[in-house]
Structure formats: C-alpha cells, structure tokens
Amino acid sequence: MGVVITDNLDKMLVLFLIFLPFGHGFLLDNPQGNAGQSLPANQYLTISKFVEEKTLLQQKVETDTTTLRHDMDTALALLTTQLKQKFDLMDAKITDKEAQNKTNQALVTLQQKYQALEQTxxxxxxxxxxxxxxxxxxxxxxxxxxxxxxxxxxxxxxxxxxxxxxxxxxxxxxxxxxxxxxxxxxxxxxxxxxxxxxxxxxxxxxxxxxxxxxxxxxxxxxxxxxxxxxxxxxxxxxxxxxxxxxxxxxxxxxxxxxxxxxxxxxxxxxxxxxxxxxxxxxxxxxxxxxxxxxxxxxxxxxxxxxxxxxxxxxxxxxxxxxxxxxxxxxxxxxxxxxxxxxxxxxxxxxxxxxxxPALWDVHSAAYRDKYERKKSVDRIDSIMKIGGMKIN
Known part of the structure; x- marks a missing residue:
C-alpha cells in the first residue's frame, strides 16, 4: 500500500513540473495590476518561497513515505511471522488430523474385517x-x-x-x-x-x-x-x-x-x-x-x-x-x-x-435179480473196505 502511495506522489510531482512553465496565474515580477490599480505587497508569491515550500513539502512527503515504508515493512514482517506461525500450526494440525484420519480409517477397516470375520x-x-x-x-x-x-x-x-x-x-x-x-x-x-x-x-x-x-x-x-x-x-x-x-x-x-x-x-x-x-x-x-x-x-x-x-x-x-x-x-x-x-x-x-427154496418158483423172476445184485454189492463193499474206501 505504501508503494502505491509513493508512486502516485511521484506521478503528481512529474505532472506539476511539466505544466509549471505554462502557468500564468501567479503574476510573479509584475507589480502593476490591471486598470492601473495597485495591489498590496503580500498579494504575490515569490519563486524562492514557492521552491522552498516545495522542497519542504517534498522532504515532508519523503519523510512520511520513509516512515510509512518503515511501518509497513515492520507490519509486513510481523504479519508474515504471524502468518508463518499460523501456517505452521495449521500444517501441524493438518498432519495430526491426517494421521488421526488414517488411524480412524484403519480402525474402521479393521472393524469391518472383524465384522466380516465374525459373520463368516x-x-x-x-x-x-x-x-x-x-x-x-x-x-x-x-x-x-x-x-x-x-x-x-x-x-x-x-x-x-x-x-x-x-x-x-x-x-x-x-x-x-x-x-x-x-x-x-x-x-x-x-x-x-x-x-x-x-x-x-x-x-x-x-x-x-x-x-x-x-x-x-x-x-x-x-x-x-x-x-x-x-x-x-x-x-x-x-x-x-x-x-x-x-x-x-x-x-x-x-x-x-x-x-x-x-x-x-x-x-x-x-x-x-x-x-x-x-x-x-x-x-x-x-x-x-x-x-x-x-x-x-x-x-x-x-x-x-x-x-x-x-x-x-x-x-x-x-x-x-x-x-x-x-x-x-x-x-x-x-x-x-x-x-x-x-x-x-x-x-x-x-x-x-x-x-x-420152493418159493423161488413162485417169485423167481421178481427177486432173483435183487439177490444177485445184493451179492455183487456185498462183494464190492468188501473190496472197498479192504482198500480203505467207503460206498454211500
């Protein structure tokens, strides 16, 4: 803000110096008035006084600008230090919040996994x-x-x-x-x-x-x-x-x-x-x-x-x-x-x-074969018993 004020003052001074030779409203070195009328002695301003006042004003403006610049610089330095401290605090808080958010997110994920595990x-x-x-x-x-x-x-x-x-x-x-x-x-x-x-x-x-x-x-x-x-x-x-x-x-x-x-x-x-x-x-x-x-x-x-x-x-x-x-x-x-x-x-x-033997004549045809068969079976049984075998 101080830089902007000094720039405006410099511009005004340059414009004043440019338009100064073209001005005729001060009536310097012209003791006679219009229509033959005489003016008082303190009615006109001399160039020396004008320059002196101008230099005084310039010095005052410069001192004001320097003091303003110094104040602005100190204020800016103080503001920058305060902002830096606040930014550092904000960064620390942000890091803490991020860490806390990460831990909370990890806890949430762990809780979800635990719930899924419990469900299974x-x-x-x-x-x-x-x-x-x-x-x-x-x-x-x-x-x-x-x-x-x-x-x-x-x-x-x-x-x-x-x-x-x-x-x-x-x-x-x-x-x-x-x-x-x-x-x-x-x-x-x-x-x-x-x-x-x-x-x-x-x-x-x-x-x-x-x-x-x-x-x-x-x-x-x-x-x-x-x-x-x-x-x-x-x-x-x-x-x-x-x-x-x-x-x-x-x-x-x-x-x-x-x-x-x-x-x-x-x-x-x-x-x-x-x-x-x-x-x-x-x-x-x-x-x-x-x-x-x-x-x-x-x-x-x-x-x-x-x-x-x-x-x-x-x-x-x-x-x-x-x-x-x-x-x-x-x-x-x-x-x-x-x-x-x-x-x-x-x-x-x-x-x-x-x-x-008389009965053989009656039933000889029926039982003679059986008699012969019985004898043959008895012979075979005796032979098989001698050989160690048995007939059923």
Whole structure:
C-alpha cells in the first residue's frame, strides 16, 4: 500500500513540473495590476518561497513515505511471522488430523474385517449345526437299519425254529418207522407161510407208500425253504443296496461340505492374513478340530454300518448253512432209511427164499435179480473196505 502511495506522489510531482512553465496565474515580477490599480505587497508569491515550500513539502512527503515504508515493512514482517506461525500450526494440525484420519480409517477397516470375520464364523457355525443335524438323521436311519436287521434275525430264528420243528417231526416219523421196522422184523420172524408173506408184502407196500408221502412232504418243505431262502436273500440284497446308497449319499455330502469349508477357510486366510493372524489361526484350528471330529464320527458310523452288515451277513450265512446242512442231513437220513428199508425187505425176502427154496418158483423172476445184485454189492463193499474206501 505504501508503494502505491509513493508512486502516485511521484506521478503528481512529474505532472506539476511539466505544466509549471505554462502557468500564468501567479503574476510573479509584475507589480502593476490591471486598470492601473495597485495591489498590496503580500498579494504575490515569490519563486524562492514557492521552491522552498516545495522542497519542504517534498522532504515532508519523503519523510512520511520513509516512515510509512518503515511501518509497513515492520507490519509486513510481523504479519508474515504471524502468518508463518499460523501456517505452521495449521500444517501441524493438518498432519495430526491426517494421521488421526488414517488411524480412524484403519480402525474402521479393521472393524469391518472383524465384522466380516465374525459373520463368516457364524455362517460356519450354522453350517456345522446343519451338518450335525444331518449326522443325527443318518444315525437315526442307521438305528432303523439295525432294527430291521434285528427283525430279520428274529425272522431267521423263527424260520430256524420251524425247521427244527420239522426236523423233530421227521425224527418222530423216523422213530415210528423204526418201530414199524421192528414190528415188521418181529412179524417176519413169526412168518411161517405164504399168506403171512403176502401180508408182510402188503405192509411193506404201505410202508413204501408212507415213505414216498414223507419224501414228497420233505420235497415240498425243501421247496418252501428255497422260496423262503430266496425271499431272505432278496430282502438282504435290497437292504444292502439301500445302505450302500445311503452311505454313498453321506460320503458325497461330507465331501461337498468339507470342500466348501476348505474353500471358505482358504478365502478367509487370504483376506485376513495381514491383520488378524492370531485370530485366524485359532479359528482355523478350531474349525480343523471340528472337521476332524465330524469326519471321525462319520467314519465311525460307516465302520459300525459295515461291521453290522458283516455281522448280519455272517449270521444269515451261518443260519442258512445250518438250515441247508439240516435239510441235507434229513434228506440223507431219509434216503438212507429208504435204502435200508428196501435192502431190509430184500434181505428178508432173500432169507425167506433161501430158507424155503420152493418159493423161488413162485417169485423167481421178481427177486432173483435183487439177490444177485445184493451179492455183487456185498462183494464190492468188501473190496472197498479192504482198500480203505467207503460206498454211500
């Protein structure tokens, strides 16, 4: 502002000096007035006074300008120092604010990441609860399967009891046949005539008809047992297929959930590796422990299923083999009894024919072949016994 004032004063002085020679209004060195009138002595200004006043004014202006410049310089210096101090304070405050804003932003980002981490943890916890529910459902299904296997075992036991009852009935019938055989032998010993032989033949025919009916009944029972065996094998195969499908579904669900949890854990590790190493490590360990526990429980359940299936298969195989053995033994016993009955009848007849040669003329065509066959069988048996073999 002081520089602008001094420039204006210099311009005014230059203009004054330029227009000074052209002025005629001061009437210097002209003591006479207009129209012959005289003027007072102090009416006109001399050049020396004008110059002196001019110099005084110039000096005053210069002193004023110097003082003004000095004041302006001091004021500007003071103002610059104050502004510098204020700017320094503002810079310090701005730096503090920026640092505080950075820390606040970092805290906000950390809080957001922590909230996201907590949300993912809740999601994983909910998924774990869902998996626990599915595992409980699978365990309930396994319990149902075990109950079904127990029911099948009970059915097998009932069938075994039925087979035992049939075996006892067959044993009773065999005892009755043995009693009848004993009676027939007693009757054969008391035979003395051809009429008694005919009666004995009729009894033998009735016995053979009874044995044929018994063999037919045994065949029907064996067919019933085969049908029952086919039904049990079909139900067991159906049960095995359903358990295999359930186990496969459980394994697929476990693999999918395990892969999803691994992917989420990998993303969680990549997102929060720099800020929350310790919390992520602890969370990852807990999740791994939970996953290992879930996997162990599922493996244990699968092992229990497989062991239960193996036990049921072993039981069914044992029961079926026992039933088959009992049926084979019963059929072998019946066949042997029939063969023994036939051989006993033939032996009795042959002994009768040997005791009374006159009967050969009556029944020579029917029983001579049997007599010769019996002798050949006896020879073969003796030869095989000598060689250490046995003929059934």
């Amino acid at each position: 943890y809740h999601n994983l916890k909910n998924e774990n609860v869902i998996l626990q529910g599915k595992l409980s459902v699978v365990e309930s299904e396994l319990v149902l399967i075990k109950n079904k296997t127990n029911m099948n075992d009970k059915l097998f036991e009932v069938q075994k009891e039925c087979c035992n009852d049939t075996q006892t009935v067959l044993i009773k019938q065999g005892n009755e046949l043995s009693v009848l055989k004993n009676k027939s032998t007693a009757i054969d010993q008391d035979i003395s005539s051809l009429q008694q032989i005919k009666i004995l033949e009729e009894k033998v025919q009735t016995l053979s008809s009874q044995t044929t009916t018994l063999s037919l009944k045994e065949r029907a029972r064996s067919q019933d047992f085969l049908a029952l065996y086919n039904m049990t094998t079909h139900s067991f195969s159906d049960l095995e297929m359903r358990t295999d499908s359930k186990i496969q579904q459980l394994l697929n669900q476990h693999n999918i959930s395990f892969s999803n949890i691994k992917d989420r854990m990998y993303r969680l590790n990549n997102d929060t590796l720099q800020s929350h190493n310790t919390s992520v490590i602890s969370l990852e360990r807990s999740l791994e422990i939970q996953l290992k526990n879930i996997e162990k429980n599922q493996i244990k359940a699968l092992c229990e299923i497989s062991s239960g299936m193996l036990e049921t298969e072993k039981r069914t195989n044992l029961t079926l083999s026992g039933l088959q053995k009992q049926i084979d033994d019963s059929t072998d016993i019946d066949a042997r009894e029939e063969n023994e009955d036939d051989l006993g009848k033939d032996v009795l007849l042959i002994e009768l024919y040997e005791a009374e």
